[in-house]
Amino acid sequence: MASWTGLSGYPKEIATGNSVDKKFICNRCGNILREPVQATCGDRFCRGCVEVLFQDGAEQKECPRPNCMDEDDSTQRSVISKAEIFPDNAIKREINRMKVHCINKDCKWNGKFKEYESHFPVCEFRMALCAACGSEVKMNEMERHLRDVCPKAQLPCSDCGNLITREDWEQHQVSHRSVLCPACPSGTTVDREAFHDHFNRERHSTYVFHALHSSSTEIQRVATELALIKDDILARVQLLDERIVAINAGGGSSSGVLNPDQRVRQLFEQMSKSLNDRVDTKTGTFEGIANTLHRELDKVISAIEKLENHRRNMKDVVDSSAQRINALEQTLRVRESKIIELEQKLMDNNPLVTYNGVFIWKFTDFLRKQQEAQQGRNVSHYSTPFFTSRFGYKMCARLYPNGDGMGKGTHLSVFFVVMKGEYDALQEWPFKQRVTFCLLNQERGSHVVDSFRPDPTSSSFRRPQNNMNIASGCPLFVRLDALVSPGNGLLKDDTVFLKIIVDSTDIRDPSSPLDSTAAKA
Incomplete structure (x- = not known):
């Protein structure tokens, strides 16, 4: 089967019956013309083939067809000029009417040539490289390959949440087969499947009862504290209610006494002023801290840049040393070979x-x-x-x-x-x-x-x-x-x-x- 790259023509096997008129064939790559162009000598080429032919920057080249000779001098090869090569739309229209079929195995598609180029990239039977393992897989089997077969496909571990490749899955699962027994004082690890037998064999039920008893005692202590807090809050609320009643009872009897609304407003103003003062103080403190951090950050950035420069210099030194070591190892191997050869000569005598x-x-x-x-x-x-x-x-x-x-x-x-x-x-x-x-x-x-x-x-x-x-x-x-x-x-x-x-x-x-x-x- 002819190869098909992005520059050369289409493989001749796509033609129904595999019979292709030679005027549809590129005179350079031998495949069906792709974006056909024609030179002054009359030969036709793929546009991509012409681009490859003139990729060295030359303006003129000998015609790639071996027996294409100059009309005026039959002993000289015909010369074609890059500037005199033009699209051959007439041939392109003829090619577009040609009946073709898909050459991908198991694909039943067939139609006109002009539809083939849009079909081929999306053909579900086209072989493609797996992005994970690099194997060639049919497009319609790629999902199953990644799900069930691909050794490099990553699978989520239900125990640790990490992504593990299929080829490393069994080895990774070994690390989750053991669990730490909470009842063993020495932190003994036990196989997950044997944990129940271990728990019964070591009689860890005492540990469970002790843990439950400790939890019950702690819950009772917290409940007692909450009851005390609740009683204190109720007493404070009752005291506030009594003060409010007393204030309301003496409401307007004296001009020097503030009514409840005025008192609440005054309290809010005092709280607002106090809060603003505290915010201003904190803001000033934070600004000082920010300036200090900024200066320290500049120092850190400078130190990092110096370390990066040092790392690059050290990398150059390491690379140079590695080259010298390789050269010395090569010299050593040569000398060892000569020593062995000399030893053999001495042994022979x-x-x-x-x-x-x-x-x-x-x-x-x-x-x-x-x-x-x-x-x-x-x-x-x-x-x-x-x-x-x-x-x-x-x-x-x-x-x-x-x-x-x-x-x-x-x-x-x-x-x-x-x-x-x-x-x-x-x-x-x-x-x-x-x-x-x-x-x-x-x-x-x-x-x-x-x-x-x-x-x-x-x-x-x-x-x-x-x-x-x-x-x-x-x-x-x-x-x-x-x-x-x-x-x-x-x-x-x-x-x-x-x-x-x-x-x-x-x-x-x-x-x-x-x-x-x-x-x-």
Whole structure:
């Protein structure tokens, strides 16, 4: 199916019967013309294709159609000018009458071409990207996808009110399975479903009765206080009533005595003056506080700006340091590769090389090398290469003082490595000899022994294409605490002896004399 971008033409598959007149085809993208235009050479293009053609700012270009040649010089390609390209409305009208159908799977829409562009963006069968997880989903299935399937859709948690993604939902619910028991003095947490059993088992009913009794006592105390307050209010109201009656009884007998209305008015004026004075005082106080806060706010803003500048400077320093660290790590990796290469060359020339499939590796300075491995430096070490025979398999051992994989930090890990040898073409592949590791006891005690037979399907035992294959062996060879334990005889004078034995009984030695059958052949 032809692709359809916002600039190129429409896919030819939309035409009913998939038969499209070539005059409707863009001479650049090969699709049905979209907003057709025509150049002076007679070729037609999509408007978007022309915009892409001239996007570098040039005013003239060779015609994109390979066999469009100049009329005056048939050896030269035809040149089209951006200023001489015009809309082809006649072709557009013809295209609009063409019968087409929707190419989205399961969509049954069909109609005229001019209706297709308005249908396609709203087609319910159109594939669209899920805004949450990025998966392609049909538009008519998007709501169900977000509701039931999408791993990134957010769901409200009824316990805490937070929005949790569907993929994290089960793990989040684990945090709500435990509740704090209010009756346990130590704040014990109990599984929500087992809370009722816990409450009965611990006999917390006493706690409930005590809580109810305390609540009842508090309610009685509050009721008593409310009764006292009510009696006091009633006494005050009665006293005020008596004063009002006395004032009314002596109403107009003397000109020097104020009537009740005048007295109330006077009281209101006094209260208003007192209130205004207090408001003025408070306003002045608040204005002083506001000015002080304003000055402090300016200081805080200034300090924040300084901190932001400092943060930006520190970010630049951190970015620069990170770049330097990356460069140093790259240099370190290169140097480590060179060191390993040099070590291998030295090992190849080592006089201790054996040719019988048995090698005893004296590994010294164990504790120092283990500490380096714990710090992430020199996590593994290779032994001297050894051979099954002078013209046989080339091999070595690899030892991790602080363990590797499942044994990291807890075990000594040892592995067997098949190396690229000079006589590999004469060997049988894959390598299938039994390998035995033996950590020798230096005080005549028990040795630690483990062995394995190679997996013929593993790439570790195929014919090496590089310097050596991937190591394979025993990540849980011996526990580190047992190894360094005093008096066990495995580690003595900070040295261990690892014996590697390769069963070579059924290996054909290329240096052995040829039998009579081979000689006749």
